[in-house]
Amino acid sequence: MEDNAKQPLMADASLYNGLPTDTGSSCPSARLTSCTPSISKNKGGVSVENVPNASRQWFVLRVSYGRIIEAKAFVEAKGLECYVPMRYKEVKKRGEKRVITEPLLPSFLFVHASAEQIDSLLQDKNIKTFENRTLLSYYYDHTSYCKxxxxKNPPLIISDTAMDNFIHLTSIHNSHIIPVTSENIKYKLGDEVVITEGEFKDIRGKVARIAGQQRVVVELFDGCLVATAYVPKVAMIMYNRY
Structure with missing residues (x-):
């Protein structure tokens, strides 16, 4: 790992909005077991604690363009838990700096439910009410196949451990947390580390150099990468030593 003095942020601030073509469909083999993360607010922000639950899992659903807020409301109206990571972005208006919030990954919605609940959700007749465009659809796991x-590829399911880490990172109010693509990363993702101090303490990821800064990148699934702000070398240790 290399350490560099803190430098001004120069990364492309555009939101990651990659939409790989899906080739699969749902299949019974996707119904894995998991634990249920519960999200609760406290003085330190958001804490995630796992409570055993064999039926609910974190599914990744694709959202049609510009409809993430509508999709979240639709899912919550069904009584299901979902998560939309937000981005805290600095903007200038009339010469004054302001911090606004906007969806970090506007093409994806993370839903914590059973496979049966997700199937029922996506078969709802009201899911195509706007210009006959499907509001939500499965995002498939392109690294595996249905038994x-x-x-065909099964629906993508995120492990509780990975989702806990992702929620921890994206719940931090820091405008320098950004979605990135492989083009933003100036060298190959390196050592897997745990951040040991500061606001990103306990975040796990891989070291990379982005916009002239040493950062830690969390990859939730292929193509979905989110980077911390600058992290000095002294504030991280190798994950296998933690």
Missing amino acids: NAPT
Whole structure:
């Protein structure tokens, strides 16, 4: 890992909005077991604690363009838990700096539910009410295949451990947390580390150099990467030593 003096942020601030073409469909083999993370606010921000639950899992759903808020409301109206990571972005208006919030990943909604609940949600007839565009659809795991349908990919499910880490990072109110693509990263993702101090304490990820700064990148799934602000070398240790 290399350490550098803190430098001005120069990264492209555009939101990651990649939409790989899905080739799969839902299949029974996607119904894995997991624990239920519960999200509660406290003085330190957001804490995530796992409570055992064998039926609910974190599904990644694709949202049609510009409809993330509508999608969140639709899911919550069904009584399901969902998560929309927000971005805290600095903007200038009339010469004054302000911090605004906007969806960090506007093409994705994370829903904590059983496979049966997700199937029922996506079959709802009201899901295509706006210009006949599907509000929500499965995002598929392109790294595996259904046991009963070898040519199809199962729906993507995120482990509780990975989701806890992601929620921890994206719940921090820091405008320098940004979504990145491989083009933003100036060298290959390196050592896997744990941040040991500061506002990003306990975040796990890989070291990378982005916009002239040493940062830690959390990759939730292929193509979905979010970077911390600058992290000095002294504030991290190798993950396998933690």
